[in-house]
Structures are given as structure tokens and as C-alpha cells.
Amino acid sequence: AAEVYPAIYWYAMMHLPTRSEVENLEGGLDFYQNMMRNNGCIGCHQLGQAATRTIPEAFRDMDSEAAWVRRVQSGQAGGQMIRQLAQQLAGIPFKYFADWTDRVAAGEVPAEPPPRPSGLERNIVATVRDWATEKTYLHDLTTTDRRNPTVNAYGKIYGSPELSTDYFPILDPMANTDTNFHAMPRDAGTPTTNDDPVVQPSPYWGDERIWDSQSNSHNPMIDQDGRVWYTARVRAPSNQADFCLEGSDHPSAQVFPATRNAGRHLAVLDPQTGDYTPIDTCFGTHHLHFDQDEDNTLWTSGGGNVVGWLNTRMYLETGDEAASQGWAPLIADANGNGQLDEWVGPDEALDPSMDRQIPGGYYAAMPSPVDDSVWGTIRTFPGAIVRMDPGDNPPATALSEVYNVPLPGYGPRGADIDLEGRVWVSLGSGHLGEFDRRKCTADLSGPEAAMGDHCPEGWTFHRYPGPGFPESPELSAESSYYSWVDQHNVTGLGDDVPMSTANLFDGVHALVDGEWVTMRIPYPLGFYSKGFEGRIDDPDAGWKGRGLWVPSGDRTPWLKEGGQGTRPLVVHFQARPDPLAH
Secondary structure, eight states: OGGGSOHHHHHTTSOOOOTTTTTTSTTHHHHHHHHHTTTTGGGTOOOSSTTTSSOOGGGTTSOHHHHHHHHTTBSTTHHHHHIIIIIITTTHHHHHHHHHHHHHHTTOOOSSOOOOOOGGGGGEEEEEEEOSOTTOOOSEEEOSBTTBTTTTTTOOEEEEOBTSBSEEEEEETTTTEEEEEEOOOSSTTOOOGGGSOOSBOBTTTBTOOOOBOSSOBOEEEEOTTSOEEEEEOOSOTTOOOGGGSTTOOOHHHHHSOOOSOOSOEEEEEETTTTEEEEEOOSSOOSOEEEOSSTTOEEEEOOOTTEEEEEEHHHHHHHOOHHHHEEEEEOEEOTTOSSSOOOEEOTTSOOOTTSEEEOSSOEEEEEEOSSSSOEEEEEOSSSOEEEEEEOOSSTTTTOEEEEEEOOTTOOOEEEEEEOTTSOEEEEETTSEEEEEOGGGOOSOSSSHHHHHTOSOGGGEEEEEOSSOOBTTBTTSOOOOOOOEEEETTOSSSSOTTEEEEEETTTTEEEEEETTEEEEEEOOSSSOOOOSOOEEEESOTTSGGGGEEEEEEOOOSOGGGSTTOTTOOOEEEEEEEOSSTTOO
16 A cells, blocks of 8 residues: 555655754755755655655666665756755765665555545546656646636646757647647757756666757746747847846846846747747746736746846837846845835845845746735745835836745745735745735834844744654655645635645645645656646536646656656646535
């Protein structure tokens, strides 16, 4: 029976190092756990399923610790993996990975079984489809306009395959067919991931460079008219346009010249014509979300020290990508005068006459439904969330507030905002963090606020389900990548229900009236997602007319049940009113 337990029950068998072993890591054991959860290893893979709790046959003649050192150097991502484990974590995890897989090989099983589905969990229906190819993976998908989830009802679903390919997948859930289109950057000389070397041969693909992408599309989003907008690469990062740079008359360049190379930009697909149009931006992009303003402003994360946006109404009317975009640095009102002034850098001492630049940049970007602000997560450690108020004339009027994550929380990653303006964030501490700015009692501007520790009372931590590591049972080992709020009851579980990717539970967690409801697919085991959306296909069709669409996002889809040759998945989760409902 233990073979079919969710991965977390196996992963939580792994021991943690002693505090003395990690004393030279800044952040100590908390930082170590953060990296062993969603801000490190489980930022790309599920760990604990059958493929990762065992050693591949090709490495079984090695000492177990050496086998792990060799294993994580496999393929085109080998350099990234070995750097995280050997450099950032000083090689400490290899000892504990080896001990873990040795104990599993000797027959040890999880100490506790998972509870059986109960309550609302017994009402969940999961429909599983596959798409794309066995050598590619998906980062995210889009099905509808988040602001109005009836857009594109029963329509096609569009995916972003990130580093793996420029053939962007399309799923037709009505015909049960999948196709793709070739998304080309504007500049033919844009670098490709196929240039990334295989550090060591893969036990699955040998020396083959299976990734080949110039566009490197991370996220898609559908607008009010059914167009699909992507964060995707347009050109080589170093080829910044002149209007981005110092000396330009662009309003954003006059406040903060974009000298930092933008590694990913924007693009838009018209499904009616098939036209795919790259859009150059001065700022980098990662995630994207539409605002509810008349300009249908598209806010983005991934800009490093700036937050970027595109006035899509202007762009569609004029085609002028320079005039339609803007960006602003994250500046806290440290002197408390309510306006943007000269600022000190994030590592400089405060000056009573100046403002302060907030360290880090947005990972998630969330336009607020209650005002004009745009929230984001900062993945520094222990991390923070930030509220940027663009003001009447951004960037010249843009000011930001920073709220650091207090213990026991740490390690923010993906986040979303509800209809009351509360932010819900996946944390590396094994919590869903909830932040309510209305609870703050201190001043929200001034020197103390500029440092971010002024509102711990705004935070509430909801422990994710599942066991913790033996030395840290109070913290779930769950490693959620992203959180999303069901603002429009697309699941039937209620309005404004916060949800998180259940990366070690093969599905999605929903926090319903303070209790966790886990939507899990039982087959194939090893399902892992980086994001999801909900769509209402027919508001009058009951539970059958609505649901969540969740793509698999593990960079190695061949590690799930079924193994090499299986393709990435799309899961449609729906909630019946009772287990026997037709």
C-alpha cells in the first residue's frame, strides 16, 4: 500500500542536518529547509515518488552519496542542480539523500499512512489528458480571462513550455486533441537552450540535448477578447533598445534607466488568425496578470529591480510597443512625505531626507481588486511581499510598501490576492501565508516601515497538510510552488477560496472554511504542477460546467508513473455536490 502514498510521506522520511552542520549557511536550518522545499529542489521536481526515492540502475554500482552527486549533474540542467546543492548548500544534502534512498532500498516505509479522502474530497472528479511530447515539459497554461472566467468557454487551452521547446502546445478538450504552433522570437539570433551543454549523460536520454527553445515562454494569460499573451523571449538579452537606456526621453527611463538586460519579454497570439507577435520590453518578465482598468494593463514580474507593465489597449490600437510600456523601481517612502524622492540603495544606510529602494524584485505580480495597487512576492530569504501603488503618473509617482515574512514563516514563492485584498502566498516553511494589510497598527510609511518588519500582526500561517521531516515535525514538508485564489467560485467550493499547488500530494490544496481539501489524482503517480486556472464553461450546467485546469509542470515528466515515453498532463478537477451526483 505504501507504494501509492503521496510523495510527501516518502520525502518526509529524509533526515535534516544538525544545526551545527548548517551554521555556516546564512539562515541556517531554515534556509536549508527552504532550499530543500519549493525554493530549491521542489521548485522544479516532485521528490519522493518512486523514481526519486530510488537510484537509477545506471548509478547503482556507486556509493550512494557519490550516486547522488553524479545523478544531479545529469542533462542540461545539471549545472543548476549541482550549484544549488554543492555551492549554496555546501554539499550537505548529499549525505541525507544517500541515507534516505539507502533506507528505502532496505525496505523502510513511511511511519504513518495518509488519511483517506474525506468530506468534500470524496466529491472530486479528475479528468486526465496528455499533450506536448515526451521530451518537453509545461510551466503553465491558460484557459480564460481570470477577471471573467466565462471567456473562451469550452475553448482551447494554451501552454507555455518554458526552456524545453518553441512548439507551444494547444489542447482542445472538446475534441480531445492536442496540437501546437511554432513560436519564433523576433530576432533569429536569439540564444537557444539547445546551446546548454549536457553536464553528464542522463540515465534516460544519454548525451542528447532534449531542450531547444529560443522563446523560453514561462506563462500565458488570456484577455477579454480571447487573445493569448505570453511572457516569452523576443531577442538576445543584451540587445536592449535605446529607448530603455539613460538619455532616452521615455518617462520610465528618465526615472530609472533599464540598463539591466531583459532576459524574457512579451508576445501575443491571435487564435483567430494564428498570428504570433513578439513585443520587446525593457524589463524582464516572468508571471503576468491583467488589471481591471480600462487600459487592460498587463502587469508582469521578473523585472529584477523594476516592475513592468504594458497598456494593452494602447498597444493593440497603435502597435507602439515603446509608448505602451512602462516600468518602475520598488521604492519605499522612507522619509514619510508621501512622494517619490531620491533614494538610497537597498544595502545603504537610511537617510532621513531620502526614500529607500527595496531589495529584490517581483516573482509573482497581483493587481489588487480593491484599489490600484499591485502586489508581488520577493524571493530573498526570509523573504517579503510588496505593495506598489503606481499613483497618478507612474513611474514618477510610484511608491511601495514592504512586509517581511516573520517566523515561523519564510521563503515566499507564488501568490495571489483575494477580493478583500488579502494576499495568499506559498511559503518554503510548509505554510500557506495569509497577509491582511488592514490588520497593521504601525505607520505604513517612514523609516521603520521602509525596512519591512513593522506589521507581523498582518500575517497568519496555515500549515499545509502532511508530515514534516523527523527533526521538524511542526512544519509540513509540503513544498507548494504557487497559490491562486478562486475569486469566482469556478470550482464550486465557494467564492474567494485560496488554493495552492500540492506539489508533493499530486494535485491542489484548497483552504475551505479553514479546513484543507486536497484534490489529488491517483494515477499516474508523480503529478506536480506550477500553476493552474479555473474556467466556467456553462454557469447553468452545475458542477459539470466549471472546474480547475491544472498542468503538470515537473521538468522531468519521465519521472512520473509510466516512465520514459509518457507525456505532460492536463488535469480537469471538478467538484460534485455529493459523491453520487450525476
